[in-house]
Amino acid sequence: MKLYCLSSDASKPCFVLSFKELLIMLDCGLSAHSVLNFLPLPPVPSTRLASLPNYTPPHHNDPLLEGELKECCGRVFVDSIPEFCPPLDKVVDFSQLDVILISNYTCMLALPFITEETGFKGQVYATEPTLQIGRFYLEELSEWVSASGEDSGAAKRWKEAVHVLPPPLADAVRPRAWRRLLAPQHIARALSRVRVVGYDERVDIYGALDATAVSSGFCLGSANWVLRSAHEKVAYVSGSSTLTTHPRPINQAALRGADLLILAALTQTPAHNPDHMLGDLCVHATVTLRGGGSVLCPVYPSGVLYDLLECLSAHLEGAGLAHVPLYVVSPVADSSLAYSNILAEWVSATKQARVYVPEEPFPHAALVRSSRLRHARALHDDALSDFRQPCVLFCGHPSLRFGAAVHMVELWASNPLHAIIFTEPDFPHTEALAPFQPIAMKAFHCPIDTSLNYSQANKLVRELRPRELALPDQYAPPAPASSSAPPPRETSRPHISADVPTLVVRRGAALRAGTRRVAARATLSGSLAARVAARELRAGVRGAPLRASLSLRDSRLELHSPPPGAPGAAPAPPPRLQCAPPDVDALERELVRAGATDARVERGADGCILHLPRHDTLVHVDRLATHVFCEGGADVRQALRRALHACVPHL
């Protein structure tokens, strides 16, 4: 078993496991941190952004670099269509992948980069909500990133000059590998490859093993994967949550006792408790609205959004602000809101109980009916013709580099009454806001990341008792400093500390993991089993020689009664297990019976020698072996064999 790591972002993981001659990709997360280095793409042209000054690095003379870089408040940005950081493509040949298993929709956005135009021929498995909501995410991204620019003008030159640029551009990791989002038809084709599975459904992977998606409690349809063969078990835990939110709770029992546990996508904001953050958000929103300002929440079109709508609407009602309209603006807002209400089988027990009434599991359908919640495809949509302020507006993208949120920040940045509240944990909010500086509107950071935090993850690992644990290097204990002194307190970061053998993987690494296989599972037919008479060989162990015909179909082994030998030919005798030296006296008697009467025996300390001078033959007998030096003819040897057979004890 071998484990490859293809992603440097532990919250957007991508692993490949080679096991039983299969290559299994676990998640294909798309790291979007790279987009923060780009200038925002406004949905309508912005004079402010257009008039930002060009930046030229000092002491660097490259006319081709002209116009690629702009400066805003001391930060340098690339003026081009934003690029993303897909998983490493040099370590594993994507055309050789057999299976891709996806844990949740936040970890699948690089799928088109893996499956399209790479010769990929395998299967992709995900739960139904993962596929649907993943589709919303990708469609939203592709609408924004492709709608706002023609293909030309891709800035490339700056990548050659990274070393002379100021940070954070100077620290960009492998910018040459960054890529633009693929075209919509590629995305559609990639998604059409996905096969939908349910929780606890055992998916047969080419007969070699079973893969099962089990609930991970993080978001609608989020799953951990359990790979099982007759003797081995691998658990892949990615994006799990032990908190109670809208999805089905985590199924821990299925993950227990794995030979290898791979842990990924823990919380990105371990210092923030999501419950407190949700409370803070409600308070900030109420204060802002009371002051006559509006609230902007840059969010993804699904996930925590549902919880935000539920909590915030209830809180505002309690605060006497029930008249404040809530807007969700996204190209997929209508689908996302409608879709969430038909996923009864994927939500928590309390939400599920509502379906039996029958009522929608989420309250946002009722909010839409009562017109408190409006949704629109875009800001210029007719549905927003009576746009009222103050209001709460949910729109993407959380990076503030594209989507409706760009326009809203441009519009509201100068007004100190308004507030922007960051809830998605994927991007540092100061960096997200950097190209809009200076701003007067209030900015709050209330990251809500329900994934496992480090103490929850440590507890989980202890309870699951894996034989071996694999972690991205970000989660591993910091390497001890070279000197004997312990690292200074302030640099020690939260990490996973488990008392099981731990593999630390970093991007590009390939590590050997798990135990060696010694046996394969087969089935023995009843008729063959009935013919075997096993004898007790030792207390508790019985055995018997077995000759069986082997059939291999769909990678499944079956043992049947052996074929009858060719007519006339005697079937090959079963193998014999001689377990002790022959009794020499008995051997002598046997030889006499066979006509060899001249045997002489010399006994030594650790064995004896039996001499047949007439047949020019010596038999050495010691504790572990009997060696016959036979210079006589074949008949003599056969006679000796028979004699030995008769008196060497065997099982």
Next chain:
Amino acid sequence: MPDMKITPLGAGQDVGRSCILLSMGGKNIMLDCGMHMGYNDERRFPDFSYIVPEGPITSQIDCVIISHFHLDHCGALPYMSEMIGYTGPIYMTHPTKAIAPILLEDMRKVVVERKGESNFFTSQMIKDCIKKVTAVTLHQSVMVDNELEIKAYYAGHVLGAAMFWIRVGSQSVVYTGDYNMTPDRHLGAAWIDKCRPDLLITESTYATTIRDSKRCRERDFLKKVHECVEKGGKVLIPVFALGRAQELCILLETYWERMNLKYPVYFALGLTEKANNYYKMFITWTNQKIRKTFVQRNMFDFKHIKPFDKSYIDNPGAMVVFATPGMLHAGLSLNIFKKWAPYEQNMVIMPGFCVQGTVGHKILNGAKKIEFENRQVVEVKMAVEYMSFSAHADAKGIMQLIQYCEPKNVLLVHGEALKMEFLKEKIEKEFKISCFMPANGETCTINTPTKIPIDVSLRLLKAEAVRYNALPPDPKRRRVVNGILCVRDNRLSLLDIDEMCDEIGINRHIIRFTSTVRLEDPGPAVKTAEKLKNLLSEKLEGWTITISDGNISVESVLIKVEGEDDSTKNIYVSWTNQDEDLGSYILGLLQSMVQ
């Protein structure tokens, strides 16, 4: 162990009161727990005393599986769980769990309140019963206990209908419930993978029918309805609240829209809105088309179809009314029927199967006069039309399912004996597998091959693969392994000889033979060895022959050449007891060379 027993308590050569007992591998499973709509006495429920004459039933049944919400499949469940006292696990899909209690309550009202029967389960009992149900999702593999596993497959038929795959040890069974192999206006077609069960228990309602194309039937239906209302007649369509009703509503709705008709269409009050809400909520269980378009337009929001009020019965003029229940055995549909039947411009369309004993069954068989319990006699002058809209698989569909899942045996239930006979013959002829059709109370025993899990040593397999691959390819050649079967803690493994020795902690005693051949061959010994090797390679084609330091090895037979330059060489040939054949062959070869 290798036997499985199947006893239908209902639905054996019969339709209605589906209830099949399955026992295999020491587990007893009840498949469906339905009631018979044609009876008013104790015959309407399965005969639970068959399972255990008296005493607790729970210990006799490991689980109950309900395939879908039709009352002939779940109607006796509250009776069994609340009145007989079964407390074990009950499984059904989420939509079934949501909808079944509504239908049960509906039926209870008809039985208790209209017919005034006592000794029937109460509303509270239905609620308590449903609370005990474990809901399953499609394809989820549920471990009922350590040995019993079940898995649901999509069955079409009605919202939430499922087929169940059941496994105990190496034995497996698929029970279809009712299913439908062609997609209709709101549901998809049943699907199952090639799970190769030992037994397929399939319904056979339409065992002899090959239905004409769906489109024709729909056009026929619309034409009849349109003609009737055009002449001012009233059309009664008795339906069950959920299922077929929704499909027909979609059909009429689109037709009314297209033809711009104004005749009123009513749907019996009560269940309509709720029913449609269930369809909205469980839209993932409907077909692809509805699922794709539901965000823009929900197919279950009807513009032309209005709720019905009892006072409309006597309204003059044309109208179309959907009323429950579907077999005209009680309730509103029967009341409307009594009023409208004596007029010949009216029409009743029976869109589904009617069990024996119901008014629906009688009029379909051409009865012109119906007598009711209170001596009331109704003359039937209205047109009676039967349209097979019941979403059951037809003969072709059943054969298709058999082809899909490749069972080793088939057992027919939920159909009429004569028709079953026909299908049974067809299955046995076409698939060359045995087919059974037990009657109610009759036990059918099926033998299944035993399969015992065993761990085979990889070393043994690899050695076999090397041997096999070394031979020229021949698809007919059987692969054979020779090993030692080891039984330890009731676990079987097949080991090679050395592994077995390790396993039982003994040292192996090796018997080895060595013989010498003398050869006159001047020159260094290494040269002689080279020559021998070349010679052997010629003679022993296909064997691996290697040479190192003047030692030749042919597989596991060793050959060593010794002797001074320019003198006679001693060639030692040495082999272990197992390699006697090869060893003596090589020895003979060398000896013949020398001479």
